[in-house]
Amino acid sequence: MRNLDKLERAKLLRSALRPRQLSVARKLPYLQRHLIAALFAAVMTSSLPAYAQNAEQDVIDAVTDLFDAMRNKDGEALRSAFLPEGRLGTDDTEGWISSVTTSEAYLDEVTFDEVVLIDDNVAMAWTPYNLYVNDEFHHCGIDLFSFRKVDGQWKILQIDDTRRTEDCDPERRGN
Numbered sequence: 001m002r003n004l005d006k007l008e009r010a011k012l013l014r015s016a017l018r019p020r021q022l023s024v025a026r027k028l029p030y031l032q033r034h035l036i037a038a039l040f041a042a043v044m045t046s047s048l049p050a051y052a053q054n055a056e057q058d059v060i061d062a063v064t065d066l067f068d069a070m071r072n073k074d075g076e077a078l079r080s081a082f083l084p085e086g087r088l089g090t091d092d093t094e095g096w097i098s099s100v101t102t103s104e105a106y107l108d109e110v111t112f113d114e115v116v117l118i119d120d121n122v123a124m125a126w127t128p129y130n131l132y133v134n135d136e137f138h139h140c141g142i143d144l145f146s147f148r149k150v151d152g153q154w155k156i157l158q159i160d161d162t163r164r165t166e167d168c169d170p171e172r173r174g175n
Helices: 002-016 019-027 030-045 050-071 075-081 093-102
Strands: 082-088 107-111 115-119 122-133 136-150 153-161
Touching: 050 075, 050 107, 050 115, 050 122, 050 136, 050 153, 075 082, 075 093, 082 093
Parallel strands: 082 153
Antiparallel strands: 107 122, 115 122, 122 136, 136 153
């Protein structure tokens, strides 16, 4: 039975470690191998630190605030979401803000499956979205946001997007 236990342990170790690591693992005493494996598993399965999760949520909140302001046709809130040099594609933001705030249509853009990357005071958000105009599905795509943190707040430097009507899930209304 003892040989079978060693065999099972060897199979388990081989499945958990790459071949290059296996030769090193054979040289380590039994307890050290298991402690290292436990530590490796703990590191790989732990979630992001709370501060990183909060920072990511702050970026997503900045995206949500922009689209809340768009839904409410709140020009001041839309302007405050951007840095003064902020852009939409190759255009400045003022034309877009004017078109949103004067439109008779109700614009509702919802994002989901957001991916956020942050390094110090810069961030990027990749946000799949659906756009509804007067509660009717209009198109879907990806919004790509570039942010800078200024005075503790994430401000939009750049937004680029894609737009399509095929391969969309119009029923998707957020997370």
